[in-house]
Amino acid sequence: MDYMYAPGKNHLFVPGPVHIPDQVIRAMNRNNEDYRSPAVPALTKTLLEDIKKIFKTTSGTPFLIPTTGTGAWESALTNTLSPGDRIISFLIGQFSLLWIDQQQRLNFNVDVVESDWGEGAKLDVLASKLAADTAHTIKAICIVHNETATGVTNNLSKVRKLLDEYRHPALFLVDGVSSICAIDFRMDEWGIDVALTGSQKALSLPTGMGIVCASPKALEASKTAKSVRVFFDWKDYIKFYNLGTFWPYTPSIQLLYGLRAALDLIFEEGLENVIERHRRLGKATRLAVEAWGLKNCTQKEEWFSDTVTAVIVPSHINSSEIVRRAWQRYNLSLGLGLNKVAGKVFRIGHLGHLNEVMFNFQLLFQL
Ligand SMILES: Cc1ncc(COP(=O)(O)O)c(C=O)c1O
Known part of the structure; x- marks a missing residue:
């Protein structure tokens, strides 16, 4: 199976289940x-x-x-x-x-x-x-x-x-x-x-x-x-x-x-710090999506989520293909588009046990 050849830890950038500390x-x-x-x-x-x-x-x-x-x-x-x-x-x-x-x-x-x-x-x-x-x-x-x-x-x-x-x-x-x-x-x-x-x-x-x-x-x-x-x-x-x-x-x-x-x-990190960490990772994800020239599925800023970002792909691309390649090449799990948005979006989960270094998704540029 292809994925057996992808080195590195399996990174769960799905919005649950997430990495366990x-x-x-x-x-x-x-x-x-x-x-x-x-x-x-x-x-x-x-x-x-x-x-x-x-x-x-x-x-x-x-x-x-x-x-x-x-x-x-x-x-x-x-x-x-x-x-x-x-x-x-x-x-x-x-x-x-x-x-x-x-x-x-x-x-x-x-x-x-x-x-x-x-x-x-x-x-x-x-x-x-x-x-x-x-x-x-x-x-x-x-x-x-x-x-x-x-x-x-x-x-x-x-x-x-x-x-x-x-x-x-x-x-x-x-x-x-x-x-x-x-x-x-x-x-x-x-x-x-x-x-x-x-x-x-x-x-x-x-x-x-x-x-x-x-x-x-x-x-x-x-x-x-x-x-x-x-x-x-x-x-x-x-x-x-x-x-x-x-x-x-x-x-x-x-x-x-x-x-x-x-x-x-x-409690050691502090609940408010945990929430702030999610804010940072959410914002970083949205900025990255913008830098890639892609659109966020979320239509208005007031609804932006700090735990998951659904990214709209150009209409000639099937988003499931991006998810498949990420898994095969990088041992990286992204979220599929579901139901009405299947094939149209992929999802980046940024919740739970995650920090900036673990969450280095710059490699997505190379997908
Ligand atoms: C918002 C929301 N509600 C409910 C569920 C269902 O939870 P479970 O799969 O644990 O039954 C999920 C699963 O991802 C979810 O994201």
Whole structure:
């Protein structure tokens, strides 16, 4: 196979999964442990406390679930909503599309607000829907903070402002899979009711842990929400939180120690410095794309993403070919264009465990 001849480390410039720091790999290199021993609950307690700092919440309740981002979506929806509930959901790219598909399959009444791919959520449409909804039929607003397929970051504080302006009680559910711990994210300040991410993104862990955080209002909603849920039921977690043993079922011990090491690294660097590092790498990527004479798929500066850049290629080139060559020649993984933008864009991921030296993508000039 061609790639066997590409020397060097495999560089993951995809927007997740990302490189895992050596300290985290070492922390996970251990035997299994009995999760009912005193050590695991003690470790879990520190994780639950510290993960809240990443979400910037003091009042939220976190759940560390053996799942991926997709399961975290399902946990957010089924714990807070009932079949038939009207929800507003913004379609701006492949991941918001997949979340909407899940919402529809869970039998919610999804009011889809669609944008061209490369644009952000249409908040003017949200404003008019909230203004018209004096009977409060809208039960939730679902939004992907950072659309990983197009490199578009939505402004969450504006969503909160609109909900407040219209005094609308809808729940505010946010996919922060490619933003939390990399792009400024403030669960409490922005009045987010459920926020979620996956371990393989900015936390730079292996895939396998979905992290969901619920506000007191979301927990209250979960008491009456009628969606069927079993594995994802927050009630089971809370029961074990109250017992002080924390786990309704067997956790991955290795991932828990990995999460401890990942959080320690983030706090050592400083969360604000982590966010600033992503800003720098995001800006550097955009400047490089401009210097190559190529266009960013993201249509306006206000939506530029600091974790992923989708680059539009000239129409005579298939972007998948660039991704293939990068992998074959350089052992370098770039993100493919997905769905509507397949063949038209390739994506450069710049999130997680990455610094300027690791992220030397100048070689792309030679592709
Ligand atoms: C914004 C966003 N949401 C959800 C997902 C789905 O996450 P997972 O693949 O971990 O299920 C992804 C995956 O890349 C994503 O980028």
